[in-house]
Amino acid sequence: MTDISHKISQxxxxxxxxxxxxxxxxxxxxxxxxxxxxxxxxxILSEKLHLISGPGCPVCVTPTGYIDRLIELSMEEHTTVxxxxxxxxxxxxxxxxxxxxxxxxxxxxxxxPMDIVRLxxxxxxxxxxxxxxxxETTAPVYAVLLEQLVAEQVSNVRLxxxxxxxxxxxxxxxxxxxxxxxxxxxxxxxxxxGSDLFVPLADQYHVPFGVAGFGAEELLLAVYxxxxxxxxxxxxxxxSGVKNYYPSVVCAQGNQRAKKLVDTYFEPSDALWRGxxxxxxxxxxxxxxxxxxxxxxxxxxxxxxxxxxxxxxQVLMGKAxxxxxxxxGTVCTPMNPQGACMVSEEGSCHQYLMYHRTR
Ligand code: SF4
Numbered sequence: 001m002t003d004i005s006h007k008i009s010q011x012x013x014x015x016x017x018x019x020x021x022x023x024x025x026x027x028x029x030x031x032x033x034x035x036x037x038x039x040x041x042x043x044i045l046s047e048k049l050h051l052i053s054g055p056g057c058p059v060c061v062t063p064t065g066y067i068d069r070l071i072e073l074s075m076e077e078h079t080t081v082x083x084x085x086x087x088x089x090x091x092x093x094x095x096x097x098x099x100x101x102x103x104x105x106x107x108x109x110x111x112x113p114m115d116i117v118r119l120x121x122x123x124x125x126x127x128x129x130x131x132x133x134x135x136e137t138t139a140p141v142y143a144v145l146l147e148q149l150v151a152e153q154v155s156n157v158r159l160x161x162x163x164x165x166x167x168x169x170x171x172x173x174x175x176x177x178x179x180x181x182x183x184x185x186x187x188x189x190x191x192x193x194g195s196d197l198f199v200p201l202a203d204q205y206h207v208p209f210g211v212a213g214f215g216a217e218e219l220l221l222a223v224y225x226x227x228x229x230x231x232x233x234x235x236x237x238x239x240s241g242v243k244n245y246y247p248s249v250v251c252a253q254g255n256q257r258a259k260k261l262v263d264t265y266f267e268p269s270d271a272l273w274r275g276x277x278x279x280x281x282x283x284x285x286x287x288x289x290x291x292x293x294x295x296x297x298x299x300x301x302x303x304x305x306x307x308x309x310x311x312x313x314q315v316l317m318g319k320a321x322x323x324x325x326x327x328x329g330t331v332c333t334p335m336n337p338q339g340a341c342m343v344s345e346e347g348s349c350h351q352y353l354m355y356h357r358t359r
């Protein structure tokens with residue numbers, strides 16, 4: 001047995017045998033939720049160790065009012081709404097963009113925001129509204145798009161922004177969540193921002209963070225390390241703060257060029273999170289000098305459930321498991337999603353259903 005396989009074997013034994021006070025760690029990254037389900041990590045944990053899925057899936061945290069506004073725009077004359085695949089199926093108050101498209105609305109799916117530049121040039125008589133959702137990971141992509149629009153003087157593209165940033169929502173969860181003892185910090189976000197982004201949160205709320213990657217072993221190491229960090233803090237009062245278990249990709253300071261580019265075009269703003277409400281400073285909006293590219297993002301204040309029984313809000317806050325929802329796997333399935341958490345492959349409900357995950 002190699003050193004690493006021996007170490008992994010020891011870690012698995014500790015995770016399965018732990019018998020101390022309950023410890024709950026939240027992951028705030030949809031890709032982590034997907035990887036934890038795929039690798040069956042929650043299934044090897046002792047009953048006293050809990051991995052909770054939080055608001056880390058960008059599509060899942062997008063409020064219904066945003067979808068409704070996109071649908072309105074897609075029905076306006078000479079206007080096409082352009083979006084990534086997952087968002088098209090997210091329910092608004094009454095319907096999704098896909099359903100609106102079926103009724104004649106102009107909606108196009110793209111795989112890269114740069115496709116919109118091509119579309120805009122090919123159809124100068126139309127206005128293209130791009131659905132700009134996501135976290136710190138995706139914001140640089142929109143900044144590059146804006147850079148290109150400015151450079152090439154493309155004037156028929158607008159962004160409807162619902163961008164979110166991680167630290168304010170994590171702070172909100174520390175204050176309003178249910179017994180979250182530590183966090184698996186999102187590796188993709190940290191690659192852009194740097195792991196130091198989480199240091200003030202660790203200091204203020206006395207919770208450890210483990211910056212985690214996405215491979216089975218590196219994720220297991222981060223899960224184990226963060227559980228141990230909580231245990232250490234409980235037993236000795238020594239807080240480990242932020243530990244980087246993804247050093248091949250993440251450094252302390254992050255990607256300076258990407259951060260600068262984002263700051264060129266966007267500034268902090270309040271943001272509405274599905275099922276949670278407005279969190280101060282948790283979003284990004286276009287700076288005033290680039291307001292001509294905005295499609296009316298400031299007016300998004302609505303967040304209504306399509307199905308009143310949907311418990312996405314509780315699931316996103318880690319206060320309920322997908323299986324606690326009465327619609328889970330029956331009325332609500334990936335083919336007939338009643339809430340955003342069932343749509344995206346990174347959504348908690350989708351993952352729990354696909355991998356028969358119960359905890
Ligand atoms: Fe909402 Fe469906 Fe999840 Fe229930 S199973 S919380 S209806 S997304």
